[in-house]
Structure formats: C-alpha cells, structure tokens
Amino acid sequence: MVDFGYKIAKDRQIDFDKNDRSIAQYVRKHEPTFNLCISCGTCAATCTARQFTDFSLRKYILLLRRGENKEVIENIHKCMLCGKCQLVCPMGVNTRGVIYRIMEMCI
Amino acid sequence: MKKKVIVIGGGIAGMESSAHLAALGYEVTLLEKSDKLGGHLLNWEKLFPTMRMGKDVVTFLNEGIEKGKVHVVCNANITSAIQKNNQFSVFLENNTTYLADAILVTTGYDLFDARRKEEYGYGIYNNVITSAELEGIFLNGFQIVTAEGNAPKRIGIVHCVGSRDEKTGNTYCSKVCCVTAVKQSIEIKERLPDAEVYCFYMDMRMFGMHFEALYREAQEKWGVNFIRGRLSEACENIDGSVLVKVEDTLAGKPLKMSVDLLVLMVGIEPSAGTKQVGKMLNLQFGVNRFFKTADQHTLTNVSNVKGVFFAGTCTGPKTITNTITDARAAASTIANYLSGHEIDDRIMASDIQLVALW
Numbered sequence: 418m419v420d421f422g423y424k425i426a427k428d429r430q431i432d433f434d435k436n437d438r439s440i441a442q443y444v445r446k447h448e449p450t451f452n453l454c455i456s457c458g459t460c461a462a463t464c465t466a467r468q469f470t471d472f473s474l475r476k477y478i479l480l481l482r483r484g485e486n487k488e489v490i491e492n493i494h495k496c497m498l499c500g501k502c503q504l505v506c507p508m509g510v511n512t513r514g515v516i517y518r519i520m521e522m523c524i
Numbered sequence: 525m526k527k528k529v530i531v532i533g534g535g536i537a538g539m540e541s542s543a544h545l546a547a548l549g550y551e552v553t554l555l556e557k558s559d560k561l562g563g564h565l566l567n568w569e570k571l572f573p574t575m576r577m578g579k580d581v582v583t584f585l586n587e588g589i590e591k592g593k594v595h596v597v598c599n600a601n602i603t604s605a606i607q608k609n610n611q612f613s614v615f616l617e618n619n620t621t622y623l624a625d626a627i628l629v630t631t632g633y634d635l636f637d638a639r640r641k642e643e644y645g646y647g648i649y650n651n652v653i654t655s656a657e658l659e660g661i662f663l664n665g666f667q668i669v670t671a672e673g674n675a676p677k678r679i680g681i682v683h684c685v686g687s688r689d690e691k692t693g694n695t696y697c698s699k700v701c702c703v704t705a706v707k708q709s710i711e712i713k714e715r716l717p718d719a720e721v722y723c724f725y726m727d728m729r730m731f732g733m734h735f736e737a738l739y740r741e742a743q744e745k746w747g748v749n750f751i752r753g754r755l756s757e758a759c760e761n762i763d764g765s766v767l768v769k770v771e772d773t774l775a776g777k778p779l780k781m782s783v784d785l786l787v788l789m790v791g792i793e794p795s796a797g798t799k800q801v802g803k804m805l806n807l808q809f810g811v812n813r814f815f816k817t818a819d820q821h822t823l824t825n826v827s828n829v830k831g832v833f834f835a836g837t838c839t840g841p842k843t844i845t846n847t848i849t850d851a852r853a854a855a856s857t858i859a860n861y862l863s864g865h866e867i868d869d870r871i872m873a874s875d876i877q878l879v880a881l882w
C-alpha cells in the first residue's frame with residue numbers, strides 16, 4: 418500500500434447499541450455473582466497471570482458487560498484457575514465460576 | 525412564664541424540633557410558608573434504604589406536633605424581624621406579630637433546576653426527566669412510559685446533576701442522590717423487570733447504614749448496571765430515544781448508548797426561603813450558600829446571631845435520618861441557651877480559631 422503519510426484510525430468508542438453482549442448475558446444467567454463485581458481490582462492484584470501478562474479479570478468482566486468481547490476471547494485461557502482471586506474478592510464474586518462460564522462461550 | 529420559640533419552616537427539621545421544644549416546656553410557634561406541613565417529604569413515596577413509606581414518617585412527625593400542642597401557622601409569609609434585648613419580633617404579611625426568645629431556622633433546600641445543566645437536555649428532549657418526577661410517577665401509581673407512550677426498554681440514570689460541578693456553582697455532594705438512584709433503579713425493575721437500567725456515576729457514595737446492602741441488592745437481585753463516568757452530553761435520536769455519551773473510565777474508552785428514558789438525579793440547593801430568611805435575620809452564608817454554622821464540628825446548630833439557631837438542610841444536604849437527629853440536637857441547643865448554659869461559651873473561651881470555610 419502506498420504510504421500517504423497518514424492513516425485512518427479505528428473508532429475506539431464503545432458502541433453499546435451495536436455490541437454483542439451475549440457472553441455477558443450467558444455468564445450472568447449461569448453465574449449470577451457476575452453482577453456483583455464493582456471493578457475494585459483486588460482479583461487482578463493477587464493474580465499470578467496478571468503479574469506476567471496483560472490478563473486482568475477485573476477488566477475482562479467489565480469488557481464483557483460492554484460487549485467488547487475480542488480481548489477477552491483472546492486472553493481468557495491465560496487463567497490457571499488457581500482460585501486466588503476468589504479468596505480476595507470483597508463482593509463474593511465466584512470468580513472461578515465466572516471464568517469457567519466465559520471459557521465455555523469462548524471455545 | 526413559658527419562654528417562646530419560633531421555628532421557621534415546616535419540613536422534617538421544623539416539625540421534629542418543634543415537637544421536642546414543646547416537650548421541653550417551651551411555647552412553640554411553627555411558621556410554614558405553604559399550606560401544609562411536611563415539606564419535600566410529601567412528594568416522596570418510599571424512603572431509602574428500607575423502602576418504608578414516606579407518609580409513615582409524616583404521620584410520626586404530625587403526632588409530635590399534636591402532642592406538643594405546637595402552634596402551627598401555615599401560609600405564613602414573613603416580611604421582617606427585629607431583635608431587641610434578646611427578644612425577637614417576627615412580622616407576617618397579614619399583620620400578625622409573633623414574639624420569641626429564640627428563633628430556629630429550618631428553611632431547608634430546593635431541588636436543582638435541571639434546565640441549568642442544558643447539555644443533558646432536560647426541558648428540551650421529551651424523554652429526559654428528573655428523579656423528583658420519577659418519584660411522582662411512583663407516588664401517584666402511574667405507569668413508567670416514554671413520551672411516545674411506550675414502556676421503556678432501557679433507562680439511564682445520571683448521578684450528580686447539579687452537584688459536584690463547578691459549572692453549576694454547586695461544588696458539594698448532595699449526599700442523598702446516589703442512594704436515591706439505587707432505590708429508584710430497584711423500583712423501576714420491580715415495575716419493568718425486562719428493562720435494563722444503567723446508572724452513570726462518578727463515585728458510589730453509599731455512606732449510610734444499609735446503603736451498601738441496598739446497592740448490593742440492586743446488582744445481585746435486580747441486575748442494575750453501573751458505569752463509572754460522567755455524561756458529557758445527551759442528544760435525541762430520530763425515534764425520540766436519547767443518545768448519551770460518557771467515558772467509561774474503568775474500560776478506559778468512550779462509550780455511547782441509546783436509552784428510552786433518561787432520569788437526572790437532581791441535587792440539593794439552599795432554598796429560596798433560606799436565602800430570604802437569612803438576609804432578613806443577618807445570618808452568614810458559607811461558600812456553598814448554605815448557612816454557615818458557628819463551628820463545623822461542635823456548634824452545628826448555632827448561627828452568628830445570638831438567639832438564632834439552625835436545623836436540617838439549610839446548613840447543608842442531609843438524609844432524613846440525619847435531619848431528624850439534627851432537629852433534636854437543635855432543640856437541645858436552644859434549651860441550653862434559654863436556660864443560660866450557652867454552649868458556645870465553651871469554645872469561645874478557648875483559643876480555638878473557628879474555621880471560616882463552610
């Protein structure tokens with residue numbers, strides 16, 4: 418492609434009306450504690466996968482709620498299901514259950 | 525002879541403090557500018573966080589007024605007041621005069637006029653309403669419908685409208701609107717279980733007892749959604765729905781969403797009566813335009829004028845629970861004053877500098 422010295426940037430805006438929120442709806446239905454997440458980030462702070470990669474359960478729960486699924490689908494397998502996050506979550510989110518349900522939708 | 529106290533403003537604070545002052549043995553006259561007692565509470569159906577009926581609290585307050593034989597004057601339009609040798613004379617428009625040894629000001633708040641936050645389209649778009657209007661729908665048993673007459677499928681709720689906002693001149697937090705948003709979200713879901721509810725907030729200020737539990741219930745039981753970010757603007761779609769724009773600060777991305785109905789959580793401002801009575805009695809106002817108390821920690825019911833006291837939201841936003849507590853505190857402060865135990869002597873005697881901020 419000819420380099421014209423400029424490019425077209427992708428729209429970064431979350432288009433809530435168009436986004437597909439079916440993964441979030443599925444997780445919500447089968448693991449209702451998904452609703453309780455307040456994005457505090459305690460899970461991510463304790464997570465070993467988070468320490469060495471971009472993986473963040475806090476972020477992925479939020480992105481699914483907005484229907485921004487791509488990043489989640491690409492990364493959810495990095496979770497080792499160790500359950501450390503479940504020990505620290507202040508809202509009692511069944512984090513491993515949430516991750517299982519997400520994985521079910523991502524294969 | 526019984527000492528006399530005049531209470532100005534017949535909302536929650538005025539009613540409860542009148543009842544307590546009467547119980548303490550004073551002759552109490554309660555002046556109310558409208559035609560009945562109860563203030564804003566009359567416009568509220570259920571109360572956070574317990575969902576009990578607002579009218580139960582009105583009944584409780586009315587019983588206090590009756591038991592105490594408080595002299596209630598409705599439609600009272602005060603024109604002037606003078607102070608002479610620790611005695612006050614208060615003049616009404618209808619040429620009656622009331623004498624008092626102390627005055628308690630309980631002139632309360634007005635709701636923020638959402639038109640002033642014009643980027644949210646209240647008064648411009650048909651499907652933008654206020655929290656007070658939504659409450660009116662609940663109170664009157666009406667259906668929640670859009671301007672087009674349909675049941676809304678998605679409802680947006682905007683926190684901090686006319687609060688925490690330099691643009692509107694109201695930099696303080698109104699305290700009650702976060703939990704009101706949670707309460708009203710649940711009430712919407714009770715009526716419209718299939719509707720989606722989205723609250724747009726900056727911080728969830730769930731400070732009161734049981735507020736956090738209500739917030740949890742909204743999420744767990746009712747599936748209410750919370751998006752952290754302050755709306756930049758709202759505009760109307762061709763079908764009459766409202767397109768909102770917000771930075772989803774947790775996702776780190778801008779977001780746009782159509783809602784069928786947008787509810788603005790309007791904040792609390794010093795009432796017109798607070799301004800009028802304040803000028804008349806030479807009372808000092810703080811930077812937030814509420815009355816300035818003699819000290820923020822210790823003299824919260826004491827004004828700059830000897831013999832004049834405050835209770836309720838005329839000194840700043842308060843919940844009903846806090847207003848009732850404050851009303852009783854004011855009654856006790858006045859009793860101290862009228863029996864010669866002036867509580868401000870304690871602090872004046874020491875070298876503590878009164879902080880002048882509020």
Ligand code: SF4
Pocket residue numbers: 460463464465466467474495496497498499500501502503512513516
């Ligand atoms: S279960 Fe997954 S998300 Fe939770 S701490 Fe372990 S690796 Fe991290």
Ligand code: SF4
Pocket residue numbers: 453454455456457458459460461474475478505506507508509510512
């Ligand atoms: S610790 Fe729990 S509440 Fe906090 S972000 Fe993680 S899942 Fe959500």
Ligand code: SF4
Pocket residue numbers: 683684685687688696697698699700701702703727728729789791
């Ligand atoms: S209580 Fe909540 S909505 Fe109301 S002003 Fe404070 S932060 Fe904003």
